[in-house]
Amino acid sequence: MKTKIAVAKGDGIGPEIMQAVLKIFEANNVPLDYEYVEMGKSYFDAGHSTGMTATAKATIEELGTLFKGPMETPKGKGVKSINVTARKVWNTYANQRDFRTLNGVETVFSKAGIPINLTIIRENIEDTYGGIEHLLTYDVAVGRRIITRPGSAQVIRYAFEMARRKGYTKLACGHKANIMKLTDGLFLETFQEIAKEYPDIQSSDIIVDDLCMKLVTQPQNFQAIVLTNLQGDIVSDLCAGLVGGLGFAPSANIGDNISIFEAVHGTAPDIMGKGIANPTALLLSGILMLRYMGLTENAATIENALLYTLERGIHTGDFGNKSTPAATTMGFADAIIANLGQVPADGGVVSKGNLELKATHEHLLKNKLTVTRGIKEEMVGVDVFVEANDLQPAELAELAKKRLTDNFDLVMISNRGTQVWPTGSIYTELVNEYRVRFEKKAGKTVTQKELLHIAADFSEDAKVCSVEFLMKFGDKIGYTLAQGQ
Ligand code: NAD
Numbered sequence: 420m421k422t423k424i425a426v427a428k429g430d431g432i433g434p435e436i437m438q439a440v441l442k443i444f445e446a447n448n449v450p451l452d453y454e455y456v457e458m459g460k461s462y463f464d465a466g467h468s469t470g471m472t473a474t475a476k477a478t479i480e481e482l483g484t485l486f487k488g489p490m491e492t493p494k495g496k497g498v499k500s501i502n503v504t505a506r507k508v509w510n511t512y513a514n515q516r517d518f519r520t521l522n523g524v525e526t527v528f529s530k531a532g533i534p535i536n537l538t539i540i541r542e543n544i545e546d547t548y549g550g551i552e553h554l555l556t557y558d559v560a561v562g563r564r565i566i567t568r569p570g571s572a573q574v575i576r577y578a579f580e581m582a583r584r585k586g587y588t589k590l591a592c593g594h595k596a597n598i599m600k601l602t603d604g605l606f607l608e609t610f611q612e613i614a615k616e617y618p619d620i621q622s623s624d625i626i627v628d629d630l631c632m633k634l635v636t637q638p639q640n641f642q643a644i645v646l647t648n649l650q651g652d653i654v655s656d657l658c659a660g661l662v663g664g665l666g667f668a669p670s671a672n673i674g675d676n677i678s679i680f681e682a683v684h685g686t687a688p689d690i691m692g693k694g695i696a697n698p699t700a701l702l703l704s705g706i707l708m709l710r711y712m713g714l715t716e717n718a719a720t721i722e723n724a725l726l727y728t729l730e731r732g733i734h735t736g737d738f739g740n741k742s743t744p745a746a747t748t749m750g751f752a753d754a755i756i757a758n759l760g761q762v763p764a765d766g767g768v769v770s771k772g773n774l775e776l777k778a779t780h781e782h783l784l785k786n787k788l789t790v791t792r793g794i795k796e797e798m799v800g801v802d803v804f805v806e807a808n809d810l811q812p813a814e815l816a817e818l819a820k821k822r823l824t825d826n827f828d829l830v831m832i833s834n835r836g837t838q839v840w841p842t843g844s845i846y847t848e849l850v851n852e853y854r855v856r857f858e859k860k861a862g863k864t865v866t867q868k869e870l871l872h873i874a875a876d877f878s879e880d881a882k883v884c885s886v887e888f889l890m891k892f893g894d895k896i897g898y899t900l901a902q903g904q
């Protein structure tokens with residue numbers, strides 16, 4: 420029985436490489452049916468603000484699997500990337516990218532005989548990709564970095580499950596919790612909690628800058644790494660570079676109900692319509708999709724044919740031995756088709772049907788909401804962010820003190836995260852946005868209304884740009900100290 424999936428051909432080289440990949444699927448009798456959906460640049464141009472028609476959205480939500488070519492986001496029209504929107508709207512929380520040495524694709528590591536076979540799992544929804552940014556003053560922009568416990572748990576659990584399925588023995592968590600103690604700290608804490616459920620997988624954590632250095636010096640030591648969104652974005656492109664570039668890096672965006680499989684390269688407008696684009700990355704993403712749908716036999720046969728074809732030196736113009744003629748997109752696909760049934764010299768990949776995770780798809784009637792309940796919380800103060808154009812820290816402190824009631828102390832003032840009052844250095848350069856911290860006195864109880872009043876009263880002396888409450892959750896302090904506090 421055939422399963423139906425949604426296919427969006429994409430823009431630029433998208434239709435060419437999609438046609439090549441689907442031709443290979445057809446030649447291997449992959450039991451899939453395709454419903455083509457309307458997504459991409461022309462739909463932005465036609466006035467669909469999300470870059471897709473309502474029918475496309477309904478079809479993808481109905482079928483649960485989207486195989487897509489690269490898409491162009493119109494520049495300067497204030498619209499958000501359709502690729503990022505699709506991942507976020509449908510909660511494809513885990514971005515999986517597999518990187519391995521491919522014979523026929525020469526890299527510094529292949530030349531040195533160092534084999535690479537690693538997987539990056541990147542959180543795909545949260546972090547700075549919420550795109551929640553504000554100009555607080557003309558000179559100062561801030562962005563919100565959102566890291567949540569349920570979001571981190573989803574992707575980390577997926578990473579452990581994936582590691583198990585692939586037969587990996589270890590999983591590392593990349594992070595920067597030494598600096599971003601609450602955001603990356605929450606991600607790391609969640610990783611350490613979930614790791615206890617997987618004693619068969621050796622878990623470790625590594626600071627992301629050290630990780631980058633070790634990936635380029637000893638990539639063979641890594642099997643799987645899970646990271647937050649932005650760090651994962653950067654590290655996964657670094658890994659693509661290790662195995663020959665974005666043209667060889669598949670990408671799967673996995674959610675509980677909807678999953679998206681796509682190549683990570685763009686629409687390559689410079690070679691569009693010439694029939695010379697390399698379909699390998701889209702094919703590798705398609706192979707990930709076949710595995711995810713339980714079609715592991717087809718996945719193994721096609722992957723082995725691809726590896727065998729690369730091993731024989733057949734290549735498109737963007738890689739490989741320049742002294743042998745380059746195949747066209749379709750020529751490359753036909754070579755793979757001719758090699759279906761062949762296995763590369765190293766024995767290739769084997770179908771591990773029973774170990775693969777099968778896609779699930781549930782028709783939801785309302786949005787899923789996850790909350791950790793039963794935690795005692797206490798409000799202990801407020802950070803008021805104000806614009807002060809001509810005031811020195813001590814002058815601002817005098818204005819702030821006017822707003823104190825018996826319940827509060829003025830604790831500190833910082834500028835760009837560095838404390839400038841009550842102590843600081845005259846060499847700390849200032850911008851026109853300060854954080855002024857009010858904390859409740861010991862033994863007092865304060866309400867949110869009182870804290871908002873402080874900010875409201877303060878606005879009579881200085882422009883209030885934003886307000887953040889200081890919270891305690893159980894014995895955990897929910898805010899950071901300023902540098903130098
Ligand atoms: P790009 O990846 O399209 O191109 C960069 C270079 O790589 C170009 O020289 C191109 O010819 C080459 N290249 C890319 N894919 C290739 C392939 N399969 N075979 C051979 N050569 C290939 O990056 P860009 O130029 O920065 O972006 C072009 C457009 O793609 C932009 O509109 C961007 O928004 C979009 N984009 C989409 C996605 C996506 O859909 N997931 C990802 C990245 C960029």
